[in-house]
Amino acid sequence: xxxxxRPSGDRKKxxxxxxxxxxxxxxxxxxxxxxxxxxxxxxxxxxxxVEAAMRELGYVYNLGAARLRAERSHTVGVVVPxxxxxxxxxxxxxxxxxxxxxxxxxxxxxxxxxxxxxDMVMRRMREHGVDGVILCPAAATGTxxxxxxxxxxxxxxxxxxHISDDMDYAxxxxxxxxHQAVEHLASLGHRIIAFAVHGPIHSAYHERIExxxxxxxxxxxxxxxxxxxxxxxxxxxxxxxxxxxxxxKPTAVICFNDVIALGxxxxxxxxxxxxxxxxxxIGFDDVAEAEVVRPRLTSVSTAPVSIGENAAKLLLDRxxxxxxxxxxxxxxxxxxxxxxxxxxxxxxx
Amino acid sequence: xxxxxRPSGDRKKxxxxxxxxxxxxxxxxxxxxxxxxxxxxxxxxxxxxVEAAMRELGYVYNLGAARLRAERSHTVGVVVPxxxxxxxxxxxxxxxxxxxxxxxxxxxxxxxxxxxxxDMVMRRMREHGVDGVILCPAAATGTxxxxxxxxxxxxxxxxxxHISDDMDYAxxxxxxxxHQAVEHLASLGHRIIAFAVHGPIHSAYHERIExxxxxxxxxxxxxxxxxxxxxxxxxxxxxxxxxxxxxxKPTAVICFNDVIALGxxxxxxxxxxxxxxxxxxIGFDDVAEAEVVRPRLTSVSTAPVSIGENAAKLLLDRxxxxxxxxxxxxxxxxxxxxxxxxxxxxxxx
DNA sequence: AAAAGCTTTTAGATCGATCTAAAAGGATGG
DNA sequence: CCATCCTTTTAGATCGATCTAAAAGCTTTT
Numbered sequence: 001x002x003x004x005x006r007p008s009g010d011r012k013k014x015x016x017x018x019x020x021x022x023x024x025x026x027x028x029x030x031x032x033x034x035x036x037x038x039x040x041x042x043x044x045x046x047x048x049x050v051e052a053a054m055r056e057l058g059y060v061y062n063l064g065a066a067r068l069r070a071e072r073s074h075t076v077g078v079v080v081p082x083x084x085x086x087x088x089x090x091x092x093x094x095x096x097x098x099x100x101x102x103x104x105x106x107x108x109x110x111x112x113x114x115x116x117x118x119d120m121v122m123r124r125m126r127e128h129g130v131d132g133v134i135l136c137p138a139a140a141t142g143t144x145x146x147x148x149x150x151x152x153x154x155x156x157x158x159x160x161x162h163i164s165d166d167m168d169y170a171x172x173x174x175x176x177x178x179h180q181a182v183e184h185l186a187s188l189g190h191r192i193i194a195f196a197v198h199g200p201i202h203s204a205y206h207e208r209i210e211x212x213x214x215x216x217x218x219x220x221x222x223x224x225x226x227x228x229x230x231x232x233x234x235x236x237x238x239x240x241x242x243x244x245x246x247x248x249k250p251t252a253v254i255c256f257n258d259v260i261a262l263g264x265x266x267x268x269x270x271x272x273x274x275x276x277x278x279x280x281x282i283g284f285d286d287v288a289e290a291e292v293v294r295p296r297l298t299s300v301s302t303a304p305v306s307i308g309e310n311a312a313k314l315l316l317d318r319x320x321x322x323x324x325x326x327x328x329x330x331x332x333x334x335x336x337x338x339x340x341x342x343x344x345x346x347x348x349x
Numbered sequence: 350x351x352x353x354x355r356p357s358g359d360r361k362k363x364x365x366x367x368x369x370x371x372x373x374x375x376x377x378x379x380x381x382x383x384x385x386x387x388x389x390x391x392x393x394x395x396x397x398x399v400e401a402a403m404r405e406l407g408y409v410y411n412l413g414a415a416r417l418r419a420e421r422s423h424t425v426g427v428v429v430p431x432x433x434x435x436x437x438x439x440x441x442x443x444x445x446x447x448x449x450x451x452x453x454x455x456x457x458x459x460x461x462x463x464x465x466x467x468d469m470v471m472r473r474m475r476e477h478g479v480d481g482v483i484l485c486p487a488a489a490t491g492t493x494x495x496x497x498x499x500x501x502x503x504x505x506x507x508x509x510x511h512i513s514d515d516m517d518y519a520x521x522x523x524x525x526x527x528h529q530a531v532e533h534l535a536s537l538g539h540r541i542i543a544f545a546v547h548g549p550i551h552s553a554y555h556e557r558i559e560x561x562x563x564x565x566x567x568x569x570x571x572x573x574x575x576x577x578x579x580x581x582x583x584x585x586x587x588x589x590x591x592x593x594x595x596x597x598k599p600t601a602v603i604c605f606n607d608v609i610a611l612g613x614x615x616x617x618x619x620x621x622x623x624x625x626x627x628x629x630x631i632g633f634d635d636v637a638e639a640e641v642v643r644p645r646l647t648s649v650s651t652a653p654v655s656i657g658e659n660a661a662k663l664l665l666d667r668x669x670x671x672x673x674x675x676x677x678x679x680x681x682x683x684x685x686x687x688x689x690x691x692x693x694x695x696x697x698x
Numbered sequence: 699a700a701a702a703g704c705t706t707t708t709a710g711a712t713c714g715a716t717c718t719a720a721a722a723g724g725a726t727g728g
Numbered sequence: 729c730c731a732t733c734c735t736t737t738t739a740g741a742t743c744g745a746t747c748t749a750a751a752a753g754c755t756t757t758t
Contacts, residue, residue, distance in 0.1 A: 017744060028708045033746060043706060064416050064478045065744035068713045073413065075456075075477070083445060084654070089438030096432060096459050105477060107424075108455045110445050128424070128454060129413045233637045263641045270643075288582045289638060292612045294619070305433070366714060377738045382716060392736060414714035417743045702757070712747075722737070728730095 016057045025053035036061060067129060074104045076315060077125035077133040081113035081200075087257070087285060087304050088136070091159060094308020095134055102316055104131070113138045113200055126152060132315045136160045139200035155318045159311040160304075161202045168318060169328045170311035174204055175211030177300040177333035181254045181282045182215035184298070184335055189344035190280060194225045194243050194250040196260050198236075208256060208284075225250060229260055236263025240271055251344055252280035258287045261297055265340070280341040286334075296338035307331060365406045374402035385410060416478060423453045425664060426474035426482040430462035430549075436606070436634060436653050437485070440508060443657020444483055451665055453480070462487045462549055475501060481664045485509045488549035504667045508660040509653075510551045517667060518677045519660035523553055524560030526649040526682035530603045530631045531564035533647070533684055538693035539629060543574045543592050543599040545609050547585075557605060557633075574599060578609055585612025589620055600693055601629035607636040610646055614689070629690040635683075645687035656680060 022032040027046060034042045035050040042050075053059075067073040078095055080088040096106050107130060111118040118138045125133055132155035137145070139161075146164035149156050157168035185193050195212045199205065209226065216223035225248060229239045236259070243250055243264075255261035261283030265275050273279040276295035283290060286301030310329045318324055371381040376395060383391045384399040391399075402408075416422040427444055429437040445455050456479060460467040467487045474482055481504035486494070488510075495513035498505050506517035534542055544561045548554065558575065565572035574597060578588045585608070592599055592613075604610035610632030614624050622628040625644035632639060635650030659678045667673055 015744090019744080029745085030708055030710095030747085031706085034707085037746085041706065046706080060472070061476045062478065062744055063476045064413055064422065065713095066746070067413050068417055068715085068744080069746040071713080078457075083438055083442035086435045086438060089432055089435060089441075092438075092457075093432035093459070096457060100458065105473060106457045108427075108441075108445060108457045109449065110442065123409070124454060127410045127412045129411065234640045237641055259637075262638060266641045266643050288608075289611060291583045292586055292615045293642065294615050364714090368714080378715085379717085379738055379740095380736085383737090386716085390736065395736080411714055414743095415716070417714080417745085418716040420743080700758085702755100704755075705753085707752070708750085710748095713745090715743090717742075718740095720738085722735105724733100724735080726731105726733080728732095 015062075016059045017062075018059070020057055021050065021053045021059050024057060025050045073129045073131055075107055075128065075130045076104055076312075077107045077109065077128070077130040077135075079109045079111050079118065079121055079125070079133065079135045081111050081136055081138055083110055086287065090304040091136070091308040091311075094305035094310075095159075095312045096308075098309050098312035098316070102312075111138050115140050115142065126154065130154075132156065132319055134159050134311045134315055137163045137202070139202040139205075155315060155322065157311050157314045157318065159307060161204050163203065166326050168314040168326055169330075170307055170314055171204070171328075172302045172307060172331045172333060174207040174302075174333070175214065177284065177302070177335075178208055178211030178254070179215040180333060180335040181284070181300055182212065182219070182221075184337065185252045185254070185280060185282065185341065186219055186221070188252075188280065188341060190250075190252040191221060191344075192225065192248050192250045192252075193221065194227050194253040195256070196227050196229050196243070196253050196264060197256040198229045198231050198260060199256065205256075212254065222248060227253075229263070233259055233263060236260055237267035237270060240264050240267025252282070252341070254282045255284055258283040258285045258290060258297065258299055261299065261340075262289060262293060265293065265295075265297070276340045277342050282335075282341060286336050290336070290338065295340050298338045298340045299336050301334045301336050303331065364411075365408045366411075367408070369406055370399065370402045370408050373406060374399045422478045422480055424456055424477065424479045425453055425661075426456045426458065426471075426477075426479040426484075428458045428460050428467065428470055428474070428482060428484045430460050430485055430487055432459055435636060439653035440485070440657040440660075443654035443659075444508075444661045445657075447658050447661035447665070451661075460485075460487050462489075464489050464491065475503065479503075481505060481668055483508050483660045483664055486512045486551070488551040488554075504664060504671060506660050506663045506667065508656060510553050512552065515675050517663040517675055518679075519656055519663055520553070520677075520679055521651045521656060522679050522681055523556040523651075524563065526633065526651065526684075527557055527560030527603070528564040529682060529684040530633070530649055531561065531568070533686065534601045534603070534629060534631065534690065535568055535570070537601075537629065537690060539601040540570060540693075541574065541597050541599045541601075542570065543576050543602040544605070545576050545578050545592070545602050545613060546605040547578045547580050547609060548605065554605075561603065571597060576602075578612070582608055582612060585609055586616035586619060589613050589616025601631070601690070603631045604633055607632040607634045607639060607646065607648055610648065610689075611638060611642060614642065614644075614646070625689045626691050631684075631690060635685050639685070639687065644689050647687045647689045648685050650683045650685050652680065 018032050019029050022029045031042060032050050035047050076099055082088055099106050107128060109121040111121055115138050134157050136159045141163050159170050162169045213223040227242050229236050243253055268275050268279055275281050283297045283299035286299040290297035290299045314329060367381050368378050371378045380391060381399050384396050425448055431437055448455050456477060458470040460470055464487050483506050485508045490512050508519050511518045562572040576591050578585050592602055617624050617628055624630050632646045632648035635648040639646035639648045663678060
């Protein structure tokens with residue numbers, strides 16, 4: 001009888017452990033472990049006894065201990081460039097809901113769109129032993145990054161922006177969205193259309209620019225009326241005049257996102273132009289505010305919540321089968337027509 | 350010579366461990382551990398050798414293993430009712446930056462403002478062994494909740510909303526904010542002022558309502574013109590007429606938050622009222638959009654990012670000294686005057 | 699009654715770090 | 729030259745779970 005497991009005399013007040021549960025239910029640690037993990041191996045009566053013991057003792061599973069042995073942390077890292085931007089907040093929301101439903105948790109980090117911080121953050125994720133990462137890569141991410149990921153063999157899915165074709169990607173068909181916007185304006189008779197952009201340069205940026213150019217060119221329209229506005233929200237209205245400083249005067253503008261759209265609506269208003277009457281404007285993202293602004297904003301919807309959900313599903317699939325070939329889930333956009341566009345004919349009236 | 354630590358012949362391809370580093374640097378595991386933790390006990394030459402070994406082998410610290418022994422996970426839980434709301438996203442951003450700077454990470458969860466989900470989420474946080482939690486309590490959180498927390502002895506700070514005076518709290522002086530808003534409108538000559546509210550009922554809700562009532566009463570004004578508008582952003586504009594369905598017709602409205610404010614600006618516009626001229630309106634939160642909307646929105650600023658920072662600092666303080674008495678950090682609001690308010694005299698012109 | 703085949707339970711090693719208590723090495727003092 | 733003290737290093741136990749391989753109990757077959 002070499003069993004001296006239980007120093008019950010002077011028990012340290014520390015936490016309730018699986019061993020405590022096992023002893024209370026009169027089974028071995030191993031059996032108790034099986035019960036927790038819902039193994040079919042354990043008998044019904046025993047299972048009930050162990051579960052009762054867990055309840056009585058107020059047992060809390062120690063995932064940290066489990067992970068050490070089992071090599072799974074039930075944790076995924078999410079790295080975004082900026083939390084203040086509602087767009088990423090919605091992405092995050094979609095990710096969180098799917099990850100949560102799968103019984104895992106999200107470890108969050110902010111790269112600030114800076115590669116050095118991104119490196120630091122990725123290291124920290126590895127130290128914390130995340131099972132995988134959903135990353136919206138910082139704009140200046142180097143070309144060696146995918147190789148490093150490969151070496152770490154850390155499952156990773158790219159969201160919104162992509163830097164490698166060898167990894168999963170969940171995003172939006174930005175180019176098609178630009179086509180929808182141009183198509184709508186062209187059908188209203190607009191011939192000179194500007195594209196207002198800002199922010200860092202990344203794949204999503206290129207795709208939108210290219211989409212715009214293509215769509216314009218295919219209609220024989222001048223594709224280079226691209227105007228850069230300030231990054232700071234508060235300065236955007238004041239930059240509306242930039243639209244008209246070239247020789248070609250646009251009758252409509254497509255905006256890189258709705259932050260720009262809202263800002264330019266204000267700025268154009270300040271210039272005495274009536275958006276939706278004497279000037280047309282299309283936003284991108286279709287944020288909630290599009291509906292509560294006057295005129296209501298016509299906008300290309302990108303539904304970031306569902307992109308987040310897609311990204312999370314891709315990651316879960318990959319975790320359950322690491323050998324899957326890389327996949328892309330590219331969502332279609334939808335043009336939401338409201339009040340901010342008028343036909344050129346009307347404008348002349 | 351009982352040392353058979355190194356089965357180097359057929360090494361499993363698994364991760365690089367501290368033992369590998371130690372052997373490579375020709376020291377013991379214990380010494381290598383001291384180096385990682387930057388202990389002053391270890392000699393300079395030895396430290397350099399170990400650090401070189403870590404670099405050469407590409408060693409990654411295994412926090413999971415460390416936590417098991419050391420009882421600290423370098424992890425804090427953050428529970429918010431809703432991620433889609435930019436207000437919470439900003440709060441989260443503030444929390445993340447401070448927690449990150451302290452070398453810890455954020456585990457995120459969404460309670461959906463539902464107590465059952467909140468319970469589940471709190472359990473999961475405990476399973477993951479977080480060192481502490483920052484919680485924005487769900488509206489219907491029961492009175493027994495603080496006791497349960499106490500039992501778990503899990504450091505917790507309340508953010509934005511509070512349910513117990515025995516725990517740390519970081520928030521905003523909503524009542525004072527309401528006083529500022531009422532004061533501003535009263536000084537412009539407004540006598541009949543409505544308060545537009547929505548959303549779940551919680552401490553921050555009560556404080557705003559009470560603040561409004563008090564401020565109105567102290568000026569001898571009718572304090573009960575409280576109008577409930579829909580929760581869905583898109584339906585708010587259509588509810589603007591609710592403001593005028595009583596016998597007392599307000600000349601101004603204070604809004605519970607800027608989502609309502611933006612919605613009502615649109616709705617009032619639809620009714621033919623000119624906000625900032627024939628009608629006055631004050632928002633609450635001072636979101637970025639306040640500046641890019643026309644008329645620019647006068648709003649009471651609550652700076653959620655800095656509330657998040659305060660909450661995180663409170664938690665870090667508590668972690669380093671669990672015996673600290675409970676503290677409250679209540680930020681002052683600031684009235685940001687823009688264009689959405691006019692004096693009653695002007696309105697009559 | 700022994701063998702074979704299930705189902706259920708278990709002892710003991712293990713994951714990768716930290717912690718404790720003590721040993722080893724070097725300098726100083728009597 | 730040995731005792732004392734200080735600095736640096738270390739062996740071995742430990743945290744709380746999981747995993748492996750085998751044992752213990754049951755039925756069912758032969």
